[in-house]
Amino acid sequence: MKLVLIGYMGSxxxxxxxxxxxxxxxxxxxxxxxIETRVGQSIAQLFSEKGEIYFRKIESELVNSITHSKEKLIxxxxxxxxxxxxxxxxxxxxxxxxTIYLKTSLHILTDRLYKEKSERPLIAHITTRDVLNDFIxxxxxxxxxxxxxxxxxxxxxxxxxxEISEAIILKLF
Ligand code: S3P
Numbered sequence: 001m002k003l004v005l006i007g008y009m010g011s012x013x014x015x016x017x018x019x020x021x022x023x024x025x026x027x028x029x030x031x032x033x034x035i036e037t038r039v040g041q042s043i044a045q046l047f048s049e050k051g052e053i054y055f056r057k058i059e060s061e062l063v064n065s066i067t068h069s070k071e072k073l074i075x076x077x078x079x080x081x082x083x084x085x086x087x088x089x090x091x092x093x094x095x096x097x098x099t100i101y102l103k104t105s106l107h108i109l110t111d112r113l114y115k116e117k118s119e120r121p122l123i124a125h126i127t128t129r130d131v132l133n134d135f136i137x138x139x140x141x142x143x144x145x146x147x148x149x150x151x152x153x154x155x156x157x158x159x160x161x162x163e164i165s166e167a168i169i170l171k172l173f
């Protein structure tokens with residue numbers, strides 16, 4: 001079984017993925033880290049030196065190879081992973097892959113990302129909270145269509161990382 005966590009930047013995919021992997025004794029992969037290892041650059045450097053299109057190409061190759069492995073694993077994707085090319089369609093048709101959307105409200109994403117925007121090239125240039133809120137609102141609206149195709153959706157707003165893991169386990173088993 002392969003569990004693929006999807007959702008907007010700041011929705012907790014990495015923290016939940018690590019926690020869930022240790023509970024279930026599954027391997028854990030963080031897609032951004034895998035990309036950084038593959039290219040030998042940080043995501044920010046990759047965006048600025050080779051551009052977003054190149055990043056999306058590597059991202060889709062890696063998500064494809066990780067989800068076709070035979071291992072029991074959890075993959076935390078990047079916020080844009082399911083929204084480009086055929087990635088979401090491929091994930092939905094891949095054997096033993098369960099996609100899980102960590103649905104998070106706009107105000108929570110804005111609060112979190114305002115503090116953590118510097119490492120994220122898509123939002124690093126935004127200077128005020130209001131502009132960030134507006135950006136996320138529009139971006140989330142465009143991306144939600146892909147996120148909602150996940151097999152499982154968890155509303156994570158009021159939940160801690162361990163409660164989210166429990167909620168996922170309850171839906172799975
Ligand atoms: C992106 C999200 C980031 C990272 C890259 C692009 C996006 O991952 O993949 O900066 O398009 O939403 P996180 O969702 O882990 O921040």
